[in-house]
Every structure is written in C-alpha cells, then in structure tokens.
Amino acid sequence: MPTSTLSSTDPDWPIRQAAFQQLAELTRLHGALLPWDVLTQGFTFRGELLYFATKAEGIFRPRQMRGGALSIKTTVPRRGRIPRYEDLASDDGAFFYRFKGGDPGNHSNQLLARAKDLQAPLIYFYGVEPGMYRPIWPAYISRFDARTLTCEVMADESMSLEPPGTALHDATADRIRRGYITVQAKKRIHQEAFRLHVLHAYEHRCAICRLPRPELLQAAHILPDRDERGVPAVPNGLALCHLHHGAFDADLLGISPNGRIELSRELRDTRDGPTLEHALKAFDGQPIQKPVRPDQWPREAFLEERYARFLRRAA
Template identity: 35%
Template sequence: MDIGVEKILRGQIIEHLKELASTSGTVTRDQLWDFDLDGTTHRLIDRSRGIRNPASMLATLSIMSAPDGPYADQDVDGSLFAYDYREGSINGDNAKLRRAYELELPIILLRKLAPSIYIPICPVYVVDDDQKKRQFLIALDADLLTIEQPSNPTPLERKYVSQITKRRLHQPEFRARVLLAYKSRCAVCRLDHGKLLEAAHIVPDSDQDGSPVVENGLSLCKIHHAAYDGALLGIDTDYRIHISPQLSKTNETPIIKYGFQQLSGAEIALPARPQDQPDTDRLQVRFERFKAAC
C-alpha cells in the first residue's frame, strides 16, 4: 500500500474508532475484530497476539497492553509509555512496529480493561526504539514527535509529556472503569446516555487521596458532575443525596425541581461489586466540604 493512502486509511480508522468508543470509553473484541469502515471489514486486533500487523499495511496497526499480560508495558517516570518487544528476535512482530517508528505512522494502543473489553488510545506514535532494553517508547500525542531525546526529555518536556499522559491515558482509563462499574448510568439520576456521562472524583485528583481508582469515582451526568464539583450537591456516607440550599430554595424550574429538589434524600445507584462502591472515608471528606460550603 502506498504510504499516502495508508496514512489516510489509518486516519479514517482512528476517527471511526474514537466515535465508536465515545459512549462508554471502551470497545469490545468483537467490534475490533469485525470493524466496519464504509462497508469494508478491518481487523484491528490479532486473534492471539498483542500486536496487529496487517499484511496489506506497511507497519503495525495496533498494539495491546494488558495489566495481567506477560510484558512489562508501563509509563516511564509518568511520561512516555514503554512497550516491550514481543518474544524472540528483535525482528519478527517487532519489525513492523519499527517501521511505524521509521515512517512516523499513527497506531492504536488498546488498553485491556476486562476480558474482551478495551480502551482505545489513538492516535499514538512510536518515538524511540531501544534495542538494548528491547522496548519501544510510545508518545500519546503528535506534539511529542518534536522531542529530540524521547528517552531523556528535559524537565520542561517531562512535565508536558506527563500532562498529556494524564489526559490521554489515565483520564480515559478512569472514566472507562467507572462507567463500566456503574453500567453506564448516572449514579444520581440514572441517565444512561454514555456521551453525557463523566467520571467524577470524590476526592479531587489534586489531593493526596485523590487516586484515579473506581472507589474514588462516581458515574455522573454532566449537570450532576458540575453540581457535585460546585458543592451544590453532596453525597453522604449512607449514599444519600443532599441538595444545597442555593438550589432547594430556587424557583421550581423543571430542571431544578426534577433534577435536584426531588432527589434530595434519595440513595444513589451503586455498582454491583462491593469493591467498586464509593469509599466511605473519601465520601466523608468530600461531604464535609459540601456542608462547609452550604
């Protein structure tokens, strides 16, 4: 395939994949296996390997990273993402990933969330090939292609790369895990339209205890997320909803009446698995802040 044609095709695949994942933040193995683009089926995942090297393409199309996998894929000091060579020689499956590096072609990073469920991070780029460490370095944004020494960024570059990694990798993973736990519905109003749902931190991620873990998260629609962050809505350790006096005394417009006032005292919807349910210590910390703001 001509490189110009391949770049266009990759761009189309990536945009369509991002749209497919926009509702829940995830895609299934079946969707990746039978990925339809304008009536043509593309395989975005390999049947048994963690790398997809289509015969018709010049370079790797996708790589998979699994927390329970056999490879030590990881963030490098909170910045770039390290992807280990596949087993065997430095060539084999690795050769086509090296071609993606040489040709600066965008690829897809598939982060395994659960069996047959993946978070697509794309486009990403291979920016370094360390044959001694047997690993590639993956940049999560095209802007990072300008870094001269990806394996040794300057302090300013490292700060910028870390910000991008948080936005492109950690935040999507947090949202996907939270929405999966809450079955893609708002914990407050039960709205189940994924594109209107966000993952809210109970304790903000700027705090020491604000880790991006499911028990520190709530699946909230955009309006209830804004209300929660603005201390207009609180949730106590019994999982009951409290509404700020600023809203409880407001004229009863439909959104205020049905979206807030009538929910006061109700219990939020909880994840089925106890380990995914909101951490009560964190809820207490956040609820005290809510009461102080009332």
C-alpha cells in the first residue's frame, strides 16, 4: 500500500532529466569514474549550457533551477593526506553528507532541505581521489538532521525515476530498495578506489613482471575480504597483471613475507613453452617491486598469512 505521496512538485524535473542523460553519456564514454575536466563540460538544456557542479561549492544548484540542489560533492584533498572514506566503512544503507558550515538555515543547506521535501533526484559526486569523481544518481536526501548538521543520502536505480506527480510512492519499499542499492554502490566505490590507489602506488606496473599497461593490470587483495569496507588499504594490495594475478589467486605463485616470488612445485616441475619459462619461471626467487613509499608496501603480517595458505596448497 502506498504510504505517502509527493508533498509538492519538483519544478526542475526537465533540467534534472537533461543532466542525468548527459551523465549517462559521459560515463558511457569515460567509465564510472569521471575526471573533473570532463564534468566541467556540463550539459545543455534548451540550448543553454548548465554546470553539474562548481569547484567551490559542495552543494550546487544552477541559477536556472528553482527547487532543491542538483548535485552534492565530496572531494579528496591533494597529496600528503590519506583520504578518509568514513561512509564506506559503515554498513548503513546511506551516505552521510555534512552540511556547509554550522547553520542549517543557510542558502546551501536549504537546497538540501528543499531536495528532501520535494524528494527530488540529485547527483552525488563522490570524490575517490583528487580531481576524480564517482557520480551516483539518482540519489535522494532521505533525512535532514539540523542537530548533527548532516543529511542522509540514499542511492536509487534510474528505473525508479518518474515524473513528479505521476506516482504514488510506498515510502517503506523505497527505503528498503534504496538501502540495498546504496550498500551496493558503496562496495563498488570501495573497489574502484582500491584499484586506483593500488595502481598509483605501484606506478601502474605489475609488481612481478613490471608490465606497464593499466588495461592489463588489476589490484589484487593479499587477504581477501580483509578490507571489504573501510579505508581501501594499499598495504593489503598488489598491482598485478592478469596472468600474475591469476597465478597468485590460484596459489601457483606465492609471495614470501619478505617479498620474494616463489612458484609452486607443480609449476617448477612442469616443462612447457615460452610463457611458462619467461612469464612465470623466470621470476622464481626474484623480489617483487614495491611502491616507492614504505607506508604503501605490502604489510608483512598480511603477506605472512597469505604465504601460509600458499605453502599449504602448493605442498
């Protein structure tokens, strides 16, 4: 049974639609993570260029709009600081977005309140590293908390988008669906951020063979699921090419706690063509190439636990 209806109508529906369409096109062209330079291209609505967001404002509504915010944005600080992903660490089916300043009544924060009242779909630009954003849309402000100066943001699926005034919404069903979708979105952002950080740390090269093609590189977990949530931790990762990632995961190749590559006896005893000889056996006993920064090196305790598994399975 529908338990609530839209209290009033979003006056900006056509503009939001245009923004979402362009965003879909941009992610199709560039992938799920968008550089700021791409976002600044904006979108067109009735022949006019509008922006998705501005550098200065976390909460943004183009002047052509009259209702709630079009987008909200979190940024990752420039070098030297470790980005925090507090939201990703929580099991909640929601993101928590901090108000601008300490006054819930200021102009920016009121754009959040308005978006909540209208249940207007907006875009959450989630910063995964400096100048890189993961757009989440449609997103909804589900709670506006003047006491903690935060609002709760939930992601939904684009299939749920309906023109205002046409649909009765079941608030409970909406909340359950959005909670689920939000948790999935958090997991994806976590994986994307993990890959990005690990590949950067290893300068976009395989830690074993130094292959320098990002298209062929993956971020391998040393201990699976150890950091499924929370900070995407580079010390639990290794940049590996597809071949070496596969061999590592199948325990055909191990890495000792001090960072030496070791092949399973099975592989060592096999005689075969050039791939086995040059791409695998040649690295037996060699050290892995670690990141430049010691705080990004694989953690010894993680390697040790993983190596014990390798020894058990490769025996």
